[in-house]
Amino acid sequence: MSWVAGADGPWGTHNLPYGVADGRIVVRIGDQVLDLQSVLALEALRSSTLNDFMALGPDAWRAVRERVVELLTDEQHRETVEPHLSPLAGKTLTLPFAVGDYVDFYSSEDHATNVGKLFRPDSPPLYPNWKHIPIGYHGRSGTVVVTGTEVKRPSGQRKGEAAPVFGPSVRLDIEAEVGFVVGVPSAMGDTVGVDDFAAHVFGVVLVNDWSARDIQAWEYVPLGPFLGKSFATSVSAWVTPLAALATVPAPAQDPEVLPYLAESDRSTYGIDLEVDWNGTVVSRPPFAGMYWTPAQQLAHMTVNGASVRTGDLFASGTVSGPRRDQTGSFLELSWSGADPVKLEDGSERTFLLDGDTVTLTATAPGSTGRPVVLGEVTGTVTG
Ligand SMILES: O=C(O)/C=C/C(=O)CC(=O)CC(=O)O
Numbered sequence: 266m267s268w269v270a271g272a273d274g275p276w277g278t279h280n281l282p283y284g285v286a287d288g289r290i291v292v293r294i295g296d297q298v299l300d301l302q303s304v305l306a307l308e309a310l311r312s313s314t315l316n317d318f319m320a321l322g323p324d325a326w327r328a329v330r331e332r333v334v335e336l337l338t339d340e341q342h343r344e345t346v347e348p349h350l351s352p353l354a355g356k357t358l359t360l361p362f363a364v365g366d367y368v369d370f371y372s373s374e375d376h377a378t379n380v381g382k383l384f385r386p387d388s389p390p391l392y393p394n395w396k397h398i399p400i401g402y403h404g405r406s407g408t409v410v411v412t413g414t415e416v417k418r419p420s421g422q423r424k425g426e427a428a429p430v431f432g433p434s435v436r437l438d439i440e441a442e443v444g445f446v447v448g449v450p451s452a453m454g455d456t457v458g459v460d461d462f463a464a465h466v467f468g469v470v471l472v473n474d475w476s477a478r479d480i481q482a483w484e485y486v487p488l489g490p491f492l493g494k495s496f497a498t499s500v501s502a503w504v505t506p507l508a509a510l511a512t513v514p515a516p517a518q519d520p521e522v523l524p525y526l527a528e529s530d531r532s533t534y535g536i537d538l539e540v541d542w543n544g545t546v547v548s549r550p551p552f553a554g555m556y557w558t559p560a561q562q563l564a565h566m567t568v569n570g571a572s573v574r575t576g577d578l579f580a581s582g583t584v585s586g587p588r589r590d591q592t593g594s595f596l597e598l599s600w601s602g603a604d605p606v607k608l609e610d611g612s613e614r615t616f617l618l619d620g621d622t623v624t625l626t627a628t629a630p631g632s633t634g635r636p637v638v639l640g641e642v643t644g645t646v647t648g
């Protein structure tokens with residue numbers, strides 16, 4: 266048991282996510298943060314991003330985590346460590362890592378099926394490739410922003426009656442996703458095997474991949490997502506290390522995948538998300554049901570010899586479950602606007618209005634048996 270007040274809650278020593286508060290690397294414990302460079306003699310922690318630390322790899326990550334648990338648990342360290350704890354309230358949390366490349370997948374069968382039906386009503390919802398290849402695209406890392414950053418409604422082209430129309434998006438949406446942060450890079454020409462995920466990936470963030478459906482629907486043929494998604498992607502301020510999370514079995518795949526995607530132990534994380542729209546929980550997307558696992562995504566992303574770098578972010582794709590109240594986008598939740606969502610304040614919504622706030626939260630089974638809370642990601646839309 267930790268000597269820190271509040272450590273018996275969800276932010277105990279079983280969790281210990283990493284972040285950057287007032288420009289310094291910290292871990293969260295209860296409602297406080299521990300300044301790591303003050304208590305650990307590790308050069309990589311003298312930084313305002315996690316990148317140097319993440320590049321050190323699993324042995325260093327494990328050693329630091331074990332030492333921090335010891336410092337916060339063993340009463341003999343209290344006197345030296347306590348001065349380096351301070352309240353989280355009032356601190357400025359910045360993007361915890363310098364984002365390298367950003368890739369976004371499309372790995373929920375339910376989401377892909379729903380979007381297929383809504384965007385391409387005259388074709389089968391899943392293309393024949395979908396169960397053979399983790400579909401994804403390269404996004405815009407320069408517009409990945411930390412939770413709390415306002416999101417300005419994008420303008421762009423959308424389909425009109427006779428000619429395209431230009432103006433602010435009228436179908437602004439969210440995508441509730443789980444993001445994976447690369448720590449250990451790979452060399453160009455090398456591949457990362459499907460069983461080598463934990464040797465490269467440092468941790469997990471929550472992601473909101475804001476999406477302008479009207480811009481997207483007009484522009485995506487034939488090359489895929491572009492300006493409808495590149496204006497903002499929000500991530501949580503806390504990176505939950507993989508070590509904090511328990512693994513759970515991933516869904517079986519049929520047909521059998523190619524050997525480079527075949528995992529010896531097919532597992533994922535039991536991350537249960539909640540989507541809150543202006544104070545009303547409208548959806549609870551279950552990550553564990555995703556068809557393609559993050560290990561398969563990383564293997565696929567590098568199978569052509571493309572390297573990954575420290576700070577690369579790859580997101581799962583919208584997390585949707587089979588039920589309407591488990592969908593990770595408002596496109597699905599409102600069935601493209603046909604079925605408005607009622608909020609607790611009595612108002613109705615289809616897509617986002619200016620002033621709306623969306624907050625994604627999540628919990629997951631933890632590696633010690635205690636549940637882990639992930640850092641939230643929130644954003645308010647401005648006109
Ligand atoms: O199927 C399409 O044309 C488009 C799909 C998406 O918008 C999904 C996307 O960005 C990937 C994901 O988040 O699942």
Ligand SMILES: [Ca+2]
Binds near residue numbers: 369474
């Ligand atoms: Ca997405």
Ligand SMILES: [Mg+2]
Binds near residue numbers: 473476494496
């Ligand atoms: Mg985006």
